[in-house]
Amino acid sequence: AxxxxxxxxxxxxxxxxxxxxxxxxxxxxxxxxxxxxxxxxxxxxxxxxxxxxxxxxxxxxxxxxxxxxxxxxxxxxxxxxxxxxxxxxxxxxxxxxxxxxxxxxxGVEQNSDQRDLFMHSEPQKRTLPETAKLHSEILRRLGPSPMSEDQLIRDISGNAAQTSAVVVELELEGKVLRQPGGLLSKTMAS
CATH class of the missing domain: 3.40.50.450 (Rossmann fold)
Incomplete structure (x- = not known):
């Protein structure tokens, strides 16, 4: 309230x-x-x-x-x-x-009189095939044993922001489980 x-x-x-x-x-x-x-x-x-x-x-x-x-x-x-x-x-x-x-x-411009503290940057666009490929690669790399998100990003040599966004999508779809300590594993259903 x-x-x-x-x-x-x-x-x-x-x-x-x-x-x-x-x-x-x-x-x-x-x-x-x-x-x-x-x-x-x-x-x-x-x-x-x-x-x-x-x-x-x-x-x-x-x-x-x-x-x-x-x-x-x-x-x-x-x-x-x-x-x-x-x-x-x-x-x-x-x-x-x-x-x-x-x-x-x-890296925010120091000489700008109107620095926007809530920087509005456009997210990098992903095509549907790129997203599907990243989904598949993440699910292929993850197994029942937990892995850190940092390690996953290193393993797939991916962009951290894009990989994290796709991990969240997979979590919401119920295909990835975030465990204590931020470790990731694939769910049995995926």
């Missing part, structure tokens, strides 16, 4: 993406799946504050599995609310001190 106006605005001017029935009330157990979708359609992920067991770290893992850049804002080493961000930086996330750090890393 508190987000009804935002929901209506997104419905008319944006996009609503969900794996749950549209009438389903938000449940905490669905947040990781929701955040996987958000990281999947984003160019990068910026973690502002995260404790050691924060859900933001799950989202960061999804973003890495999807080939996205992960940024983190550092915090005081004795502040428990910063331990997750500090760990991300230690493990290779890009350190962020300002919005400009993110814009520079993403």
């Amino acid at each position: 508190e987000n009804a106006a935002l929901f209506t605005q997104m419905e008319t001017k944006g996009v609503l993406i969900t794996e749950q029935p549209i009438t389903q009330q938000p449940l905490a157990r669905h947040f990781p799946a929701r955040n996987r979708l958000i990281s999947g359609i984003s160019k990068a992920l910026v973690v502002i504050e995260a404790a050691g067991k924060s859900g933001s770290l799950i989202t960061a893992r999804f973003a890495l599995d999807q080939g996205r850049d992960v940024f983190a804002v550092p915090g005081h080493p004795f502040d428990a609310r910063a331990s997750g961000c500090n760990s991300l930086i230690r493990d290779g996330a890009i350190l962020v001190r300002s919005a400009e750090d993110v814009l520079n890393a993403l």
Whole structure:
């Protein structure tokens, strides 16, 4: 109810993406799946504050599995609310001190007076035969044993964004299962 106006605005001017029935009330157990979708359609992920067991770290893992850049804002080493961000930086996330750090890393023009923070870039178009070939290749590479999305992308020498998009399509079709840790496997039905 508190987000009804935002929901209506997104419905008319944006996009609503969900794996749950549209009438389903938000449940905490669905947040990781929701955040996987958000990281999947984003160019990068910026973690502002995260404790050691924060859900933001799950989202960061999804973003890495999807080939996205992960940024983190550092915090005081004795502040428990910063331990997750500090760990991300230690493990290779890009350190962020300002919005400009993110814009520079993403290659956004610095001299533009009207920089659009929500860069509207056209997705690379795929023909139907290209998509079908990528579907087949992904299903051929995946088996019952889980594999990371990064490894799958390396194995097929594919474009990370296109491969991730097709993996999501295959998930929605019930042919691919995303397991804990972001690992992928082929379902028995496929």
